Amino acid sequence: MLRRVRRGSIFQLLGFAAIAAVITSLVAVLVPWLPNPASDEAKRIHFVYWFTTVICIGVFAAVAAVMTYSVIKFRARPDDDSDGAPIHGHTKLEIIWTAIPAVLVTAISIVSAIVLAQNSRTGSHPLVVKVVAVQFAWKFTYPNGKSYGYLTLPKGRHVKLDLTANDVIHSFWSPELSQKQDAVPGQHTSLVITPSRTGTFPVICTELCGLGHALMRSHVTIIPAAKFDTWMKAGGQAASGPPGLAVFQENGCGGCHTLKAAPGANGTIGPDLDKLKQEAARAHQPLAAFIKESILKPSAYIEPGYRDAMPPTLGASIPAGKLTQLVQYLEQSAK
Amino acid sequence: MTELHEHHTAPARTGIRRLTGPGWLRVLWVTPIFFGIGVGLPVLIRWLAHWHPVWKGSVILTVELVTVPLGFLVGIGGFDYWAHYASGRPTVEDDHSSHGAKSWRDYFRVNTDHKVIGIQYVVTTIIFFCIGGLLAMLFRAELAQPGDQYFNPQTFNVLVSNHAALMIFLFVIPAFAGLGNYVIPLMLGAADMAFPRLNALSFWLLPMAGLMLVAGMVTPGGGPSAGWTCYAPLCSHQPLGQVFFNMGVQWAGASSIMTALNFLVTIITMRAPGMTFWRMPLLVWANFTTSLLVVIATPFIAGSQFFVMFDRVLHTHFFEPGGGGYVLGYQHIFWFYSHPAVYIMMLPGFGIISEVIAVMSRKPVFGYRLMALSLMAILVLGFSVWAHHMFVAGMAGWLRVPMMVTSMVIAVPTGIKIFSWLATMWEGRIHFTTPMLFALGFLSMFVIGGLSGIYLASVPIDIHASDTYFIVAHIHYVLFGGSVFTIFAGIYYWFPKMTGRMYDERLGKLHFWLTFIGFNLTFFPMHYIGLQGMPRRVADYAGRFADINLFISIASFGLGASTLVFLYNMAKSWKHGEPAGGNPWRALTLEWQVSSPPPIFNFDEIPQVVGHPYEYGVPGAKHAIFGAPKPEPVGTD
Numbered sequence: 001m002l003r004r005v006r007r008g009s010i011f012q013l014l015g016f017a018a019i020a021a022v023i024t025s026l027v028a029v030l031v032p033w034l035p036n037p038a039s040d041e042a043k044r045i046h047f048v049y050w051f052t053t054v055i056c057i058g059v060f061a062a063v064a065a066v067m068t069y070s071v072i073k074f075r076a077r078p079d080d081d082s083d084g085a086p087i088h089g090h091t092k093l094e095i096i097w098t099a100i101p102a103v104l105v106t107a108i109s110i111v112s113a114i115v116l117a118q119n120s121r122t123g124s125h126p127l128v129v130k131v132v133a134v135q136f137a138w139k140f141t142y143p144n145g146k147s148y149g150y151l152t153l154p155k156g157r158h159v160k161l162d163l164t165a166n167d168v169i170h171s172f173w174s175p176e177l178s179q180k181q182d183a184v185p186g187q188h189t190s191l192v193i194t195p196s197r198t199g200t201f202p203v204i205c206t207e208l209c210g211l212g213h214a215l216m217r218s219h220v221t222i223i224p225a226a227k228f229d230t231w232m233k234a235g236g237q238a239a240s241g242p243p244g245l246a247v248f249q250e251n252g253c254g255g256c257h258t259l260k261a262a263p264g265a266n267g268t269i270g271p272d273l274d275k276l277k278q279e280a281a282r283a284h285q286p287l288a289a290f291i292k293e294s295i296l297k298p299s300a301y302i303e304p305g306y307r308d309a310m311p312p313t314l315g316a317s318i319p320a321g322k323l324t325q326l327v328q329y330l331e332q333s334a335k
Numbered sequence: 336m337t338e339l340h341e342h343h344t345a346p347a348r349t350g351i352r353r354l355t356g357p358g359w360l361r362v363l364w365v366t367p368i369f370f371g372i373g374v375g376l377p378v379l380i381r382w383l384a385h386w387h388p389v390w391k392g393s394v395i396l397t398v399e400l401v402t403v404p405l406g407f408l409v410g411i412g413g414f415d416y417w418a419h420y421a422s423g424r425p426t427v428e429d430d431h432s433s434h435g436a437k438s439w440r441d442y443f444r445v446n447t448d449h450k451v452i453g454i455q456y457v458v459t460t461i462i463f464f465c466i467g468g469l470l471a472m473l474f475r476a477e478l479a480q481p482g483d484q485y486f487n488p489q490t491f492n493v494l495v496s497n498h499a500a501l502m503i504f505l506f507v508i509p510a511f512a513g514l515g516n517y518v519i520p521l522m523l524g525a526a527d528m529a530f531p532r533l534n535a536l537s538f539w540l541l542p543m544a545g546l547m548l549v550a551g552m553v554t555p556g557g558g559p560s561a562g563w564t565c566y567a568p569l570c571s572h573q574p575l576g577q578v579f580f581n582m583g584v585q586w587a588g589a590s591s592i593m594t595a596l597n598f599l600v601t602i603i604t605m606r607a608p609g610m611t612f613w614r615m616p617l618l619v620w621a622n623f624t625t626s627l628l629v630v631i632a633t634p635f636i637a638g639s640q641f642f643v644m645f646d647r648v649l650h651t652h653f654f655e656p657g658g659g660g661y662v663l664g665y666q667h668i669f670w671f672y673s674h675p676a677v678y679i680m681m682l683p684g685f686g687i688i689s690e691v692i693a694v695m696s697r698k699p700v701f702g703y704r705l706m707a708l709s710l711m712a713i714l715v716l717g718f719s720v721w722a723h724h725m726f727v728a729g730m731a732g733w734l735r736v737p738m739m740v741t742s743m744v745i746a747v748p749t750g751i752k753i754f755s756w757l758a759t760m761w762e763g764r765i766h767f768t769t770p771m772l773f774a775l776g777f778l779s780m781f782v783i784g785g786l787s788g789i790y791l792a793s794v795p796i797d798i799h800a801s802d803t804y805f806i807v808a809h810i811h812y813v814l815f816g817g818s819v820f821t822i823f824a825g826i827y828y829w830f831p832k833m834t835g836r837m838y839d840e841r842l843g844k845l846h847f848w849l850t851f852i853g854f855n856l857t858f859f860p861m862h863y864i865g866l867q868g869m870p871r872r873v874a875d876y877a878g879r880f881a882d883i884n885l886f887i888s889i890a891s892f893g894l895g896a897s898t899l900v901f902l903y904n905m906a907k908s909w910k911h912g913e914p915a916g917g918n919p920w921r922a923l924t925l926e927w928q929v930s931s932p933p934p935i936f937n938f939d940e941i942p943q944v945v946g947h948p949y950e951y952g953v954p955g956a957k958h959a960i961f962g963a964p965k966p967e968p969v970g971t972d
Contacts, residue, residue, distance in 0.1 A: 033866050034799075045795045052793060056786040063782050066757045071775070074696070076764035081921075083952035084698035084763035093758070094702050094751070101750040105743035105789065112793040113736050119795060120732070168569040169662065171727060171802055175868030178799045180727045184663065185568065186656025189729035202877070206802035206870040208562050210569060211488045214873035 009069070017065035024057045035175045038201055038222060040194040041119040042178035048108075048115050055104050119179070122192050123158035131163040133170035133183040135311035136212030137252035138203065144232055149252025149265075151203060151220040153195045154228035161191040167313050171207035174220050182207055195222040212311070215256065215269040244329020247322045251314065261333040270310060271303040276334035279303055287334065291327045357412020358444060369406025373399035393575060397648050400582035404543040412445040413536045434531070435935040445539065447531035449520050450932065452538050454833060456513025457826065459538075460506045463545050465898065467501035470494045472895045477874055479888035481881050491874035492560030493576070497552050499563035500580065503680070504587040505545045507818045511683035512537075512594045514825045515622045517833060519598060521926035522616050524607025524944065524959065526936040529600040537593035544587035551579025562872055564673070567654030567665040571646045578647070581640045588633045591679075595629035598622050607925070607959070609944030614958075616924045616948045617706055621686025624710045628675045628682070628717060636672035639665055663730055670721040678717045680814060682710060684821030685752055688774050691824050692756050694922045695771035696763030699949040701755045709748035716745045726797045735794050742792035749785055753778065768920075769843030773824035776851050780816025784809060787862065805865030811858045823850070823901070830905070831919050835931040836912030842904040846897060853894030860887055923958040924948045 037043045130141040141147040153159050163172060163183040173180040181191040205216035245262055254265025259273040271279055280290035283301040293300050298310035354360050377398050381389045408414065420426050436442055436451045446452060474494040477486050520527055528534045552558040557574030570577055602623050642653040652658025654665045693700045700706060722730060722738040756778060787809040790796045800806065830838045860883050869880050918927040925942055942959040950956030
């Protein structure tokens, strides 16, 4: 079959392949496919991505060229009843197109395996952050015992997330950090992140976890390592604030609710906690009882304009003493 | 038209026999009895055991979903012959009373003719294709803007879950079973399938399964909303409608296994004289490998859904972490079926494309043996890649690299097939009929889907891309650009054989171009939003994806509308199309050597296979000859 391909048609084929390669390369380069990486792991993942893309452009161009050429050159006229050349196969060609793809995918596998190993390395002294996922909030606990509904990480240090879930499977992902890991109930999983750029990036749940799945969003703020140490210390001092504030922060309430008194609590998924008084009035209940009921039985009263998205498991997981502190804190801040 | 067998027609039923004989009238009174059993049995047991409450909705519903379909099948006559035989009554050796169709009514009863069953399958699955497509357009309407517009998250999740479940279990898998049912016995030179009554039963399970999934959506209290993957433990705590999903999948799976078994026995034992394995058309090879996949893998999804149901109804702890259950166990069992299921949804399409490209290019399939062997390679490798769906799931870390390597290696036999199809077209005389356009559309889209599959096989890239819209894009390039395009190619290709009439070529081409363009506009941008950070299965999303989602939604409505052209063409051509003749494509395979539609027992004379099925351009070459000595007629009264 190879002998049948004339020199002229080889040039034409190469021409089609070049055009296809140029077009796909432009699509690959001009469209900003990946987010701007903010971790060392993301940069390595982007390298594998581009390595694979180069190979795929080559394969795609070859297939597109042969197909375009065939469609143009071997089109039968409507009255043409003749048959094509009875070519049954070509052993050399078949060996070539078995071997070349095998080599290419082996190359991608090797690069991928190396990057996977590098991206799993924690270094000798990683900062370990415990992550607990619940429907529908994240709780990040630092070595100093403080918990937050959002993540703050130091630039340039290895961070190991130790993930688990309380109810169903969730998945931690920040597009700029690229790393992703499911949080599985009854099991601990881990994820390594080495932030390389300061800024604030979204954290989203990517595993369908129930009604509030789309709203299970938080954010990660990356700050310089020196600033982070100060922040950790300041976090320790925050204990001097009202004890209810600590409970509020630990349980990630600010991810869904706005409360001016609590730093970082600017969520809009659930009702505005600065307007608790008016909300309690609408529910025809005394303020404290209303707050307690809304935490333990969130479906009992749904504020107009909001949906029944808060899981009852959230309130049930807070110990009684801490719950009282939280209710008192919310009651006072509403007054 | 002479017949090998005498055709027994059922005696006309009168009076009470109209109610006791198989059919819809019997369905009307048998099904309520089985409904009563379904209520009575669990209530009686709970009452005797002093379990409270005696009336428990979820338990009764679970039992109902076993007894009501059984009642329907008993009523319509799915078990009549076996019941007759088992009860010791005399049977007619060659009873063909339920064989063949003389009017449209014969398509609405238990029919043992593989040609009738094939059409029953294809029409039923297209109905579910339309329902599944409408669901997709509903949730695309919701996704046109961020925030909540038309559906709450529960309804949105139900729409997404059922779109996938209907398309996979009620369209792609059974549509291939339907086309295979019609064509395989004809291609083999056989009079019918090996087990015609099992064949009929396997069809009638299907509408049951479909109705169950549709009913699940409108269950009071909420439908199944845990995605088609239905991961535990989320799915164990879903509203009542989830039971419909768990049981619907069982019925569809049972149907699938019965058909696969039938295909295997038919292909192994019922080939015409001279039809060696190396002379079988590649469509038959493809269905042979697919059936092996189905028979081996499908029991695993049955198991996974039973365990979930037990966790819910019997309070077991298979996947409940609190009771010592293994959460990831669900995913391992589920994907041990559902990854091979991807090939179950792909290999029959490969077979169709091999037929269409060879015939329309007027050339032998390039590298026939390697084409068949690569199917077998995909079959074997297909069982060793399931955990590439679980790279971020938290399974044993060492499993990731081996699963990546096998997933990469499976690209090699797939590549062989693509290159061989291209080489088949090379130096051909290509006729751009509608089936050929769909075959070319498949080739180009499947290359894109295959290449995005390479990205996802690579563990680091998959860690970034999994559970995002990149996955949604990939799966639709493989299952829409792949499977659905091949199903359309197959339907157009065999339409003249099935109906005896030609479809409207201009409408067919219009349908192709609208589908091809609508498909790419809908799904290509999803690669981008996925990599940029939009997760899948969300009713609400970040505002920066608003414009592109609006674009995708508009394109998806266009894609949905293109189906109307197809439906109109099929309905119009079935009734008024030009008579097609026996062999409008000048094809060599056996199904084209008989009239369109074929005689009731397919071949008036048993063909003698003498050569390969794709010898286009070889002077004097023949696949089969007719006129071998005629066997004695059997089955006289």
